[in-house]
Amino acid sequence: MDKRIVYLDRNENQYGPAPNVFDLLSRLDKESLCIYSKDFERGVKSRLTERLARDYGVPESQIIPGYGSEDLLKQVVHCYVGPGKAVMIPNQSWWYYKKLAGEVGGIQVEYSLRTNGSTFEYDLGHMFDLFQRHHPNVVLIGSPNNPTGNSLGREHLERLLEGMKGTVVVLDEAYLGFSGSKNHYAKALIEAHPNLAILRTFSKYYALAGVRIGYAFVGKDLPELVNFSARYLGYNRLSEEIAIAALNSEAYYEGIRQKMIEDKEMYYRGFDGLPGFTAYRSDANFILVEHPARLKQAIKESLEARGVHVKFFNEAQFINHMRITLGTQEQNRLVMETITAAVKVPNVA
Numbered sequence: 001m002d003k004r005i006v007y008l009d010r011n012e013n014q015y016g017p018a019p020n021v022f023d024l025l026s027r028l029d030k031e032s033l034c035i036y037s038k039d040f041e042r043g044v045k046s047r048l049t050e051r052l053a054r055d056y057g058v059p060e061s062q063i064i065p066g067y068g069s070e071d072l073l074k075q076v077v078h079c080y081v082g083p084g085k086a087v088m089i090p091n092q093s094w095w096y097y098k099k100l101a102g103e104v105g106g107i108q109v110e111y112s113l114r115t116n117g118s119t120f121e122y123d124l125g126h127m128f129d130l131f132q133r134h135h136p137n138v139v140l141i142g143s144p145n146n147p148t149g150n151s152l153g154r155e156h157l158e159r160l161l162e163g164m165k166g167t168v169v170v171l172d173e174a175y176l177g178f179s180g181s182k183n184h185y186a187k188a189l190i191e192a193h194p195n196l197a198i199l200r201t202f203s204k205y206y207a208l209a210g211v212r213i214g215y216a217f218v219g220k221d222l223p224e225l226v227n228f229s230a231r232y233l234g235y236n237r238l239s240e241e242i243a244i245a246a247l248n249s250e251a252y253y254e255g256i257r258q259k260m261i262e263d264k265e266m267y268y269r270g271f272d273g274l275p276g277f278t279a280y281r282s283d284a285n286f287i288l289v290e291h292p293a294r295l296k297q298a299i300k301e302s303l304e305a306r307g308v309h310v311k312f313f314n315e316a317q318f319i320n321h322m323r324i325t326l327g328t329q330e331q332n333r334l335v336m337e338t339i340t341a342a343v344k345v346p347n348v349a
């Protein structure tokens with residue numbers, strides 16, 4: 001392996017996007033760049049929302065394009081939360097969730113996930129309790145959640161939605177796709193629960209983080225959000241064409257999914273064989289690993305010596321955890337071998 005730094009600390013997809021994406025870029029003509037998309041003349045927001053409406057059977061009017069799911073999260077919170085209004089977020093979550101309430105002078109109510117062996121899970125009773133006490137305007141749920149890697153199952157999600165009518169529930173599915181191809185439940189969910197917004201992105205599974213494109217399926221009770229996000233002159237035609245080329249490349253991405261599923265198993269076996277380690281089961285393209293406190297420095301130094309960055313946390317609750325983004329199979333084997341050697345237990349992986 002060369003001396004380049006391998007960034008396995010940011011949950012990007014090291015395999016890169018499908019060849020179709022590069023073909024598209026090499027065929028661009030000037031009109032793709034110099035004229036407004038004018039998709040509104042056909043009564044739709046964009047060619048991407050039109051395509052997604054066809055694929056998922058969701059009315060185009062209930063699909064919002066965005067500049068990645070970061071942008072969509074920000075739009076939801078800026079649209080529905082303001083001074084004195086509460087937003088409920090997971091305590092173990094992507095740091096950016098914790099920034100959003102402050103941006104609008106809102107109140108942040110944090111709920112905790114709990115562990116069940118080597119899996120994190122949502123604690124519905126605890127969430128309902130906080131919900132009833134704080135009457136939040138928005139509830140954010142990550143599924144799969146970052147950094148814990150767990151998903152919220154359909155049955156539990158339905159129960160939460162039943163109990164949280166009248167508030168905006170946001171399901172952040174940024175890491176959808178890495179553990180399976182099921183993704184067609186969006187239509188049924190937003191029909192049954194019109195207070196739901198499901199956010200998706202092309203950054204992770206489709207390996208297009210640099211392109212900044214995502215979308216939301218929104219229930220009928222959220223017209224304010226649809227208005228809030230409307231852009232008269234259209235959206236980014238180039239990002240949309242790239243996203244569509246990725247959607248047309250399912251076989252390529254299926255290949256990556258299979259490799260990542262194999263590699264997560266390799267990591268679970270490896271870490272389960274190391275005394276004092278827990279690798280939490282993950283539906284995403286990363287795993288959260290708890291390690292003995294005394295080994296932190298040795299692990300860090302040995303990975304750094306090989307030019308590999310994984311994520312170590314400053315938060316007290318994760319002070320003895322690292323989050324390892326899945327890279328290529330070669331990179332993943334290198335990480336497992338390096339950590340195994342650093343803790344002096346040979347031949348674990």
Ligand SMILES: Cc1ncc(COP(=O)(O)O)c(C=O)c1O
Binds near residue numbers: 200
């Ligand atoms: C849970 C979660 N949601 C959303 C995002 C943002 O993704 P995007 O690139 O679509 O803005 C991230 C990025 O790491 C994330 O971890």
